[in-house]
Amino acid sequence: MSFLGADTAQLVQCARRYEARAGDLASTGEWLRSTTAAVSWTGPDAELFRARTHEVCARLIDLEERLRGFAAELDREAEEQNAVSAPEGGAGGGEGAPSRSNTDEGIGRNGDRQPIDEGIPDDDESLSPENLAQGRWGDCGLLASFGALGHMDPEFLRQQVEEGPSGVYTVTMYDEHGDPVTYRIEREILADGATGESGEQTLASIYEEAWMMHNGGDYEALNGIFPEDALEAMTGQPASRYAGDDRPGLEEMATMLDEGRPIVADTAGNEMPDDSRIVGTHAYSVTAVDRENGTVTVVNPWGAEGMDDPNGPQETVEMSIEEFRENFVTTTVGRIGPRGDDGDSGGILGDFGDAIGDAVDDVVDGTTSAFDWMTGN
Amino acid sequence: MSHEEIQAFPLASRRRWNGALISIAGAKSGPDEPSRARLQISTGDGAQTVTLAEGESVDIPGVGTIRLDGVDTEPPGERPRPAPGAGQVRLGLTPGDHGTS
Numbered sequence: 001m002s003f004l005g006a007d008t009a010q011l012v013q014c015a016r017r018y019e020a021r022a023g024d025l026a027s028t029g030e031w032l033r034s035t036t037a038a039v040s041w042t043g044p045d046a047e048l049f050r051a052r053t054h055e056v057c058a059r060l061i062d063l064e065e066r067l068r069g070f071a072a073e074l075d076r077e078a079e080e081q082n083a084v085s086a087p088e089g090g091a092g093g094g095e096g097a098p099s100r101s102n103t104d105e106g107i108g109r110n111g112d113r114q115p116i117d118e119g120i121p122d123d124d125e126s127l128s129p130e131n132l133a134q135g136r137w138g139d140c141g142l143l144a145s146f147g148a149l150g151h152m153d154p155e156f157l158r159q160q161v162e163e164g165p166s167g168v169y170t171v172t173m174y175d176e177h178g179d180p181v182t183y184r185i186e187r188e189i190l191a192d193g194a195t196g197e198s199g200e201q202t203l204a205s206i207y208e209e210a211w212m213m214h215n216g217g218d219y220e221a222l223n224g225i226f227p228e229d230a231l232e233a234m235t236g237q238p239a240s241r242y243a244g245d246d247r248p249g250l251e252e253m254a255t256m257l258d259e260g261r262p263i264v265a266d267t268a269g270n271e272m273p274d275d276s277r278i279v280g281t282h283a284y285s286v287t288a289v290d291r292e293n294g295t296v297t298v299v300n301p302w303g304a305e306g307m308d309d310p311n312g313p314q315e316t317v318e319m320s321i322e323e324f325r326e327n328f329v330t331t332t333v334g335r336i337g338p339r340g341d342d343g344d345s346g347g348i349l350g351d352f353g354d355a356i357g358d359a360v361d362d363v364v365d366g367t368t369s370a371f372d373w374m375t376g377n
Numbered sequence: 378m379s380h381e382e383i384q385a386f387p388l389a390s391r392r393r394w395n396g397a398l399i400s401i402a403g404a405k406s407g408p409d410e411p412s413r414a415r416l417q418i419s420t421g422d423g424a425q426t427v428t429l430a431e432g433e434s435v436d437i438p439g440v441g442t443i444r445l446d447g448v449d450t451e452p453p454g455e456r457p458r459p460a461p462g463a464g465q466v467r468l469g470l471t472p473g474d475h476g477t478s
Contacts, residue, residue: 138387138462192392223387224451224463243457266461271450272403272415276426280403280415281450282389283461302391306398306419312426313402313417329458 011081015074019238022067029060030246037249065335068238075177099170100213101184108212111219113188117201118167126202127154129285130316133303135193140283141225141266142211143194143301145234145334146204147285148262151299153336160234161203171210174236183210190219197303207234227264227283231334235262239334247331250321253296254289256333265298265328273327277314284328288318296324381469383446388464395472396420397440403428404448404466412448414466434469444469 036053039046102108125131129147134140150157162170169185189201189209196202208222214233215221231239242248248256256263263286267273271280278284284298297318304315319327386392391400403415412431417424420440427435434444451463 134389134391136387136390136392138390138465140389141461144461223465224460226456226460268461268463269458271405272413272428276402276415279389279400280405281459281461281464302400306391306400306417306424308419309417309424309426312424313400 011074011078015071015078018067018071018074022064022071022238023240025060025064025067026240027246029057029064030242030248030252032060033057033252034245034249037251072178076179079177079179099182099184101186102188102209102213103184103186104217107217108190108209108219111212112191114191116167116169116185116187116189118163120163120169120201120203120206121196122154122158122161122203124150124154126196127157129287129299129301130304131196131202132204132299132301133195133197133199133305134301135190135195137190137193137208137219137222139194139208139211139222139225140301141227141264142207142222142230143204144264144266144283144285144299145227145230145262145332146207147299147301148264148287148334149231149234149336151285151287152257152260152262156235156336157203161206169206171206173210173214173233176232178232178236180236181214183213185209190222193222194301197305225283227266227330227332228334231262231264231332235334235336237335237337239332241330241332243330247325248333250289250291250294250296253286253331254291257286257289260336262334262336264332264334265296265324266330266332267328269329270327275317275319275323275327276311277317277319278327279313286331287316290318294321295319296321298324298328379441379472381442381444381471383467383469385465385467387462388450388466389462394470395440397437399443399468401466402426404450404464406448406450412445414445414448416443416468418443437473439473441473442469442471444471 032053036050127150129151132143132147134143160172164170167186171183171185172180173183175181185206189205193208194204212219212221228239228241253263264283265286266283267278268281273280279300284300286296287299288297295318297316300313300315302315307313307315386401388401388404391398398419400417401414402417404413406412413428415426415428417426418437420437429435429445431445431447434442436442446467446469449465451459453459
């Protein structure tokens with residue numbers, strides 16, 4: 001049978017399998033890193049071996065990103081095919097994505113609102129995690145992600161929010177396919193949400209409104225947010241969640257920060273942390289890793305107000321990597337940059353001698369059906 | 378005479394009440410143990426962190442009485458853990474003589 005086009009359901013199914021296998025590659029890389037790091041072995045041979053292992057890990061990450069890029073491509077193809085096949089050509093995505101306004105019927109009607117300020121600051125300091133002051137909503141997952149992004153790349157956040165005339169803000173977020181969706185925030189925003197340290201409206205306040213719109217138009221969407229969802233919606237890039245033994249160690253986190261990747265750590269699942277400086281069921285921006293002293297610094301999106309009890313929660317906590325792992329259950333790592341931009345990976349695949357590399361090679365080269373590889377047939 | 382008002386606080390959230398900033402620093406509920414919540418309460422006189430069992434209360438001078446009415450934690454859904462900030466603590470708030478809620 002010969003026809004043009006595609007079975008879009010199969011494309012989407014294939015995309016999900018690509019994503020699942022990408023996750024497997026990430027897990028393999030993390031396992032390789034942690035296992036190698038745990039071996040007591042010193043000397044030149046050990047250093048060489050570790051360097052070679054590190055190189056393979058880096059290639060696994062590259063491959064993971066390539067597979068996620070393929071998955072995104074498949075999703076886009078499916079969406080375009082559906083649009084073409086729909087009556088009257090359907091509605092497109094991307095630049096043509098619908099722009100919704102927070103003044104639309106049924107949006108954000110279950111929260112108190114206040115007039116929106118003009119000229120909300122967007123300088124680096126205003127976007128830093130230390131300038132966050134969470135409000136009455138359980139949206140630490142969103143705010144800690146915002147803080148992590150503001151810490152790593154404030155320019156990125158500035159690019160996502162455009163201020164128009166008379167206090168109208170347009171926020172670009174991304175749907176589950178990584179396609180941009182824009183939200184017009186005008187006239188009013190949530191009254192008792194996040195602010196800056198002095199109570200002023202910030203871009204975090206704007207993002208809360210956009211998140212509400214992005215998730216059905218109900219402020220209840222601000223209660224209980226997974227950092228991976230927030231990072232992906234804010235960046236359009238896949239975020240990786242690590243728990244248990246898969247969590248990155250000190251060196252891995254340091255490298256990720258060096259690479260400009262936003263990191264969020266959370267205590268969900270640890271309701272009452274032993275360390276009273278840390279809040280349970282909460283999310284924090286990871287802002288620094290000190291290789292020399294073996295410490296990790298986290299910032300609480302609550303802000304500094306009321307943090308003068310030395311036996312209670314603190315805004316900024318520097319702790320040993322051991323304390324970090326005891327208190328924080330999950331580490332989430334995002335990416336900033338154009339989706340699918342994985343750089344020049346030529347030559348990477350040919351260096352793999354193991355089964356994973358060969359299998360991926362075959363799929364990337366087109367010598368094996370993606371479906372066969374995914375299904376193991 | 379002041380009356381108690383029950384307010385629901387999302388986990389790990391903060392809210393001003395009667396001149397105090399109340400933060401939910403931790404909360405636990407389970408079938409085998411009474412619910413507990415760790416609260417950070419900040420006023421102009423400074424901050425204190427208290428842990429209350431269900432039914433227990435703390436008096437904050439110049440502010441009022443805060444009683445732990447209950448804890449509703451969120452069970453994991455499709456993912457292996459609850460989301461940060463999911464679940465809530467119910468506090469019974471009775472304003473003190475000098476405050477207004």
